[in-house]
Amino acid sequence: MLRARGRRPALRPPRLIAMGFIVVILVGTVLLSLPVASADGTRTEFVAALFTATSATCVTGLTVVDTATHWSTFGEVVILLLIQIGGLGVMTLATLLGLLVVRKVGLRMQMAAQVETKSVEFGDGRKVILRVIGTSLVVEAVIAVVLAIRFWVGYSDSPGRAAYLGVFHAVSAFNNAGFALFSDNVMGFVGDPWIIVPLAAGLVIGGLGFPVLYELRRAWRRARLRMTDRTSAAPTRPWFSLHVRMTLIVYAALAVIGIVVLTASEWNNAGTLGPLSISDKLLGGMFAGLSPRTAGFNSIDVGAMTPGSLLVTDILMFIGGGSGGTAGGIKVTTFAILGYVILSEIRGEPSVHAMKRRIAPDVQRQAVTVALLGVGAVMSVTLLLQALTPFSLDQILVETVSAFATVGLSTGITASIPASGQLLLVALMLLGRLGPITLASALALRERVRRFERPEERPIVG
Numbered sequence: 001m002l003r004a005r006g007r008r009p010a011l012r013p014p015r016l017i018a019m020g021f022i023v024v025i026l027v028g029t030v031l032l033s034l035p036v037a038s039a040d041g042t043r044t045e046f047v048a049a050l051f052t053a054t055s056a057t058c059v060t061g062l063t064v065v066d067t068a069t070h071w072s073t074f075g076e077v078v079i080l081l082l083i084q085i086g087g088l089g090v091m092t093l094a095t096l097l098g099l100l101v102v103r104k105v106g107l108r109m110q111m112a113a114q115v116e117t118k119s120v121e122f123g124d125g126r127k128v129i130l131r132v133i134g135t136s137l138v139v140e141a142v143i144a145v146v147l148a149i150r151f152w153v154g155y156s157d158s159p160g161r162a163a164y165l166g167v168f169h170a171v172s173a174f175n176n177a178g179f180a181l182f183s184d185n186v187m188g189f190v191g192d193p194w195i196i197v198p199l200a201a202g203l204v205i206g207g208l209g210f211p212v213l214y215e216l217r218r219a220w221r222r223a224r225l226r227m228t229d230r231t232s233a234a235p236t237r238p239w240f241s242l243h244v245r246m247t248l249i250v251y252a253a254l255a256v257i258g259i260v261v262l263t264a265s266e267w268n269n270a271g272t273l274g275p276l277s278i279s280d281k282l283l284g285g286m287f288a289g290l291s292p293r294t295a296g297f298n299s300i301d302v303g304a305m306t307p308g309s310l311l312v313t314d315i316l317m318f319i320g321g322g323s324g325g326t327a328g329g330i331k332v333t334t335f336a337i338l339g340y341v342i343l344s345e346i347r348g349e350p351s352v353h354a355m356k357r358r359i360a361p362d363v364q365r366q367a368v369t370v371a372l373l374g375v376g377a378v379m380s381v382t383l384l385l386q387a388l389t390p391f392s393l394d395q396i397l398v399e400t401v402s403a404f405a406t407v408g409l410s411t412g413i414t415a416s417i418p419a420s421g422q423l424l425l426v427a428l429m430l431l432g433r434l435g436p437i438t439l440a441s442a443l444a445l446r447e448r449v450r451r452f453e454r455p456e457e458r459p460i461v462g
Helices: 013-033 046-057 073-088 090-102 107-117 125-155 159-174 193-208 210-228 242-266 278-293 307-319 332-347 361-388 393-404 419-434 436-443
Strands: none
Touching: 013 046, 013 073, 013 419, 046 073, 046 419, 073 125, 073 159, 125 159, 125 193, 125 210, 159 193, 193 210, 193 242, 193 278, 210 242, 242 278, 242 307, 242 332, 278 307, 307 393, 332 361, 361 393, 361 419, 393 419
């Protein structure tokens, strides 16, 4: 295709997303570096400000300073805004701004927003984006009200302080950020269901992904319609798409496995669940099994967990949550597709089938690419941190997986990692938020089309 001379090629949506996130992080770094952003009125070091801005924008939750004591109210509000922007997606907010200001949104901007939210329907991009933002605000508002009432009534906080705590932690929970305004995160509320359950609900709803929430809403409407109109014929197609069925089943299965394994493993651990009552142990185990999906809140001391529990937590963090939501990781659908690929290969089937549907070859390649790039990124940074720090492999692996999967769980070593290691975690958080394929597409100079095929040959595998 001919290109006009002197005309710069338009940026592709993945590049717009990557650039948008980088700009937001840089702006956040500048704001957090201001003296007014710190509680004592001094300027925060550049690396600490950059790390916090990246962690908030990438909705991770890893921190190198105590969020509750280091930042002023201004700094906390900046972190809150970065979490909201990062959770909704820079392009989603940019498209909404264009919609409100000029009442017109370009097709390229709509495509960029849909790449960011991984919308399953192309249609009217403006409606999709408004639904994303509307859903987010409604869920956050409900959780914020519940939390605010609990902080006001149960912990004697003033109404203003209780509302502020409710909003901050509701936004942090729904966006799977894991930032908390308490020095021990939410360990002080391990036995309080009025705090733990709303936070768990927020992280699960946000972690499932917007496409899943939309289809659940449509299914609910269809069910109501069928109940009111009994003469209507039964649907001729499945209630849910393959993506939604796969997400719900795998997410639920991993949640149950995580809760059961971590609760049983930590039941008698004196540093975590051991000293608690049975009801508090069950509540703490539930939250410990859900938080790695990828919220980052911790109601028990992650650094005191057994090595087996840390390994299970690493696996859950790496898999992450649903696509198109606020969770990180390689996503549960990627994990499920890899499982079906293995199953089909074991059976000797020529194509991959899942839940009475055939998986396209390009989707299989994407799943393998995302998983292998994720493993490679985590292992590379882990090896580098082992050379830079004196910490054990268990501790470092939790840190690197948490950064890549944008979780925020830590054994408490983040602040002790040297500046060079913290910058490695910054890069890993950005990679994990944008996604390996999105980042690779954004950095690619151009698409290459293969105009011919080489002769086929089959090397020995295994």
